[in-house]
Amino acid sequence: MIPRIDVELTERCDNNCAHCYINQPAADSQIQARELNTAAWKEILQQAADLGALTVRFTGGEPLLRDDFKDLYIFARRLGMKVQIFTNGRRVTPQLAALLSHMPPLEKVEVTLYGTTQTSYEAVSRARGSFQQAMRGIELLKQELVPFIVKGVLLPQNEEDLPLLEGFARTVHGMDQPPAIPMFLEKRARRDCSACNERIEALRPIPEKIVEMIVQRHTNALDEWRQLVETRHQVPGPKLFSCGAGTTVAVDAYGVAQPCLALRAPELCFDLSQGSIADAMRHFKKMAALEAGHPDYLTRCSRCFLKSLCEQCPARSWSEHGNLDQPVDYLCRLTHAQAEKAGIIELGDKAWLKKKE
């Protein structure tokens, strides 16, 4: 049984964001030709429903680029699934908004808003006209009373705009939390562009800045970090997977099943042209026994009582280094900055050399 399925309908996107880990050009016909067709997606969705999946997340790239999006959406809903849509909003049409109103997705549409002005938005999206289209899409969702939230991303190009984004979010009906603003920028998921990775790395905020921004925006952040470490301070050991990876399934645009949306290491993935989702889930079971072998992981991560605070995981190692167990130094620095700010460790301490007091 699986509770949900993540579906990356396409890697193509009509934006060209500098920080993106996956985007391909919207008009790339060669990439488009490799994407699964409608029938193949319907078969996958049917299999997921037969395995009990109650929710499907349609993401990308930009999933609304698919000509068959409405068809797939209605199909998923008629299977009795809730549908979560991740979109930049640019391709929301009056017809789509009306559909989402009449046949609601039962999950809030999540619209990533890269800025609240044309200048800030298009400095990130690098697509002329994208801001106006995104705002029009949001307006259409509002008019049709389609529940949605907005979220952002922290980049130098839009950093000063963040208070405005948060202000805009407060005007969104039903948005009862501040907008999620991921601050860790992941490197290219396909490891397909060194220049892109250099750019992404240069865009990453320094960890101390991220910590300050989080603490400013979430008054309970320090308490939450302390509590998390207090309740889950056992050193993790060499076991690689302690997350939910492998208990659900993500399927990429070409029909490869992944144990999570972020994890694309070939040895862990399963080509659905060779079998079913159930076969993929059996394949994922092998992950549970995997242990780290990288000396840095064994020296640091496996002995670190801050592990519960840290976003280090095999997916991050894969996109950063091309293996499953080499620590991502940036994440280590970020976690230590959080712990220092919360008073869990002293400045300069290395948590893997200390015991939790």
Next chain:
Amino acid sequence: MTAVHFNAIYTHSDDVVSRVIEGEVIIVPLVSGIGDADDDLFSLNETGRDIWQRLDGQTTVADILDALAGEYDAPRDTIAAETTALLSELLARGMIREKRD
């Protein structure tokens, strides 16, 4: 409370999809206006599942009660009260409809 008629035949609404997941019946609205809120799923326990599966568009409420009375070790009045309460709620939520042919 929406009135339930013992002579009536009810069937599942075309505006919902029912799923059986790990033995539980979950009713998923397809269109807006079903249920209490647009994001509400409705789940049925074992008895509810039994009733739901008997709403086949051919069986009257009275016949359903007779069948349930034969299967469950409970007074018929209790079965009738619980069954009509569930049917009333399903009707109010638009998840079932009366079949009138």
